[in-house]
Amino acid sequence: MKSALSFPYTFVLMNWAAVMGLYHFLRGQHCVWSGYRSKDDV
Amino acid sequence: MRQAMIPYIAFYVSIVFVLYVYLGYPVLLWLWRRVACRAVKKIKSEPSVSIILAAYNESACIEGKILNLMALDYPRHKLEIILSLDRPTDDTESVARKYETDRIRVLLSKRHAGKAEALNLAVAEATGEILVFADARQLLDRSAVRELVANFADRSVGVVTGELILLDRFGKEAGDAVGLYWRYEKQLRSMESDIHSTMGATGALYAIRRELYQPIPSHTILDDIAIPMNAVLNGRRIVFDRAARAYDSATTSMSTEFSRKVRTLTGNFQLLNQMPNLLIPWRNPVFLQFVSHKVGRLFVPYFLVLLFASNLFLEGAAYRGLLFLQCAWYLLAFTGAIFTKRQASVQTVTIR
Numbered sequence: 001m002k003s004a005l006s007f008p009y010t011f012v013l014m015n016w017a018a019v020m021g022l023y024h025f026l027r028g029q030h031c032v033w034s035g036y037r038s039k040d041d042v
Numbered sequence: 043m044r045q046a047m048i049p050y051i052a053f054y055v056s057i058v059f060v061l062y063v064y065l066g067y068p069v070l071l072w073l074w075r076r077v078a079c080r081a082v083k084k085i086k087s088e089p090s091v092s093i094i095l096a097a098y099n100e101s102a103c104i105e106g107k108i109l110n111l112m113a114l115d116y117p118r119h120k121l122e123i124i125l126s127l128d129r130p131t132d133d134t135e136s137v138a139r140k141y142e143t144d145r146i147r148v149l150l151s152k153r154h155a156g157k158a159e160a161l162n163l164a165v166a167e168a169t170g171e172i173l174v175f176a177d178a179r180q181l182l183d184r185s186a187v188r189e190l191v192a193n194f195a196d197r198s199v200g201v202v203t204g205e206l207i208l209l210d211r212f213g214k215e216a217g218d219a220v221g222l223y224w225r226y227e228k229q230l231r232s233m234e235s236d237i238h239s240t241m242g243a244t245g246a247l248y249a250i251r252r253e254l255y256q257p258i259p260s261h262t263i264l265d266d267i268a269i270p271m272n273a274v275l276n277g278r279r280i281v282f283d284r285a286a287r288a289y290d291s292a293t294t295s296m297s298t299e300f301s302r303k304v305r306t307l308t309g310n311f312q313l314l315n316q317m318p319n320l321l322i323p324w325r326n327p328v329f330l331q332f333v334s335h336k337v338g339r340l341f342v343p344y345f346l347v348l349l350f351a352s353n354l355f356l357e358g359a360a361y362r363g364l365l366f367l368q369c370a371w372y373l374l375a376f377t378g379a380i381f382t383k384r385q386a387s388v389q390t391v392t393i394r
Contacts, residue, residue: 009375013299
């Protein structure tokens with residue numbers, strides 16, 4: 001049940017991330033990242 | 043008549059695009075590998091190696107990482123560890139200085155200028171024939187460096203990327219949605235590697251020939267793609283070696299994974315801006331793979347919207363069935379969002 005819900009949710013969220021990625025890039029906000037992954041990142 | 047065709051064209055273009063990115067491309071790779079596999083002949087060798095670790099505020103894990111690197115199965119006199127510290131504001135520097143020797147060097151940037159600058163600084167100081175890049179958090183297998191360098195016996199290889207294994211809280215390879223995605227991604231990398239090159243490396247562990255390193259611009263987000271892809275543009279391969287392993291814990295929070303993905307995808311747009319040659323077929327030997335793997339995903343969300351919108355205008359039982367499936371998919375996603383948020387709030391309450 002959990003995976004049946006989490007898979008579509010993850011898919012939609014990751015695609016939304018692509019839209020947000022374009023938004024951040026166009027706004028020139030890529031400088032807010034220093035390049036280091038945060039402690040919780042993969 | 044022509045206007046009536048527009049929703050059909052939009053629908054089929056969208057569905058073909060989305061299916062190609064997620065299913066067609068892997069199938070194409072699978073077939074391509076069957077007819078044109080270029081396996082790398084690994085030969086055990088021991089060239090001089092510089093391990094480069096750029097770090098900012100990593101006081102929680104830097105000591106464990108240094109000990110992990112010191113325990114690597116590689117001749118001491120051929121191994122140099124460079125800790126390039128980007129003006130940390132916590133105890134990272136004092137911890138690193140405790141281990142400073144002639145083989146473990148600590149460099150301190152003049153100002154906090156980002157990971158790209160810290161890497162450029164470290165490479166300028168490195169003396170090894172092979173540069174190995176690693177992140178502060180992930181732990182490496184003892185044999186990881188030995189496995190990586192064995193690939194450089196093949197002159198066509200410019201970069202070797204190791205395998206990052208995500209572990210769940212039980213110490214097994216993660217099997218949740220993020221873990222499954224990561225396994226799918228690694229399968230793609232493996233097939234791409236067998237054909238020519240993977241589209242970048244994993245920042246947790248990869249190696250490059252010293253002479254192929256080109257300094258990267260400040261504020262580069264995806265150094266682990268920019269540095270290897272420069273090697274590909276210079277005619278070398280990036281290969282994926284599953285015997286060289288790094289381990290990390292799988293992300294437990296979906297919001298953290300989302301932030302990571304936004305960062306990565308912003309980095310992909312930045313990469314296209316910084317390295318336009320990647321989009322020129324006669325300059326990029328892996329143009330088709332790059333466009334299919336990296337660029338395609340940037341456009342999938344817009345085609346998903348187009349797919350849904352065009353489906354609304356199509357008549358017939360089959361189209362209605364597909365519309366129903368799309369609605370069900372997004373309803374499940376919406377339910378999943380509520381479920382995940384509730385679960386997170388329950389966990390927060392429990393922790394408090």
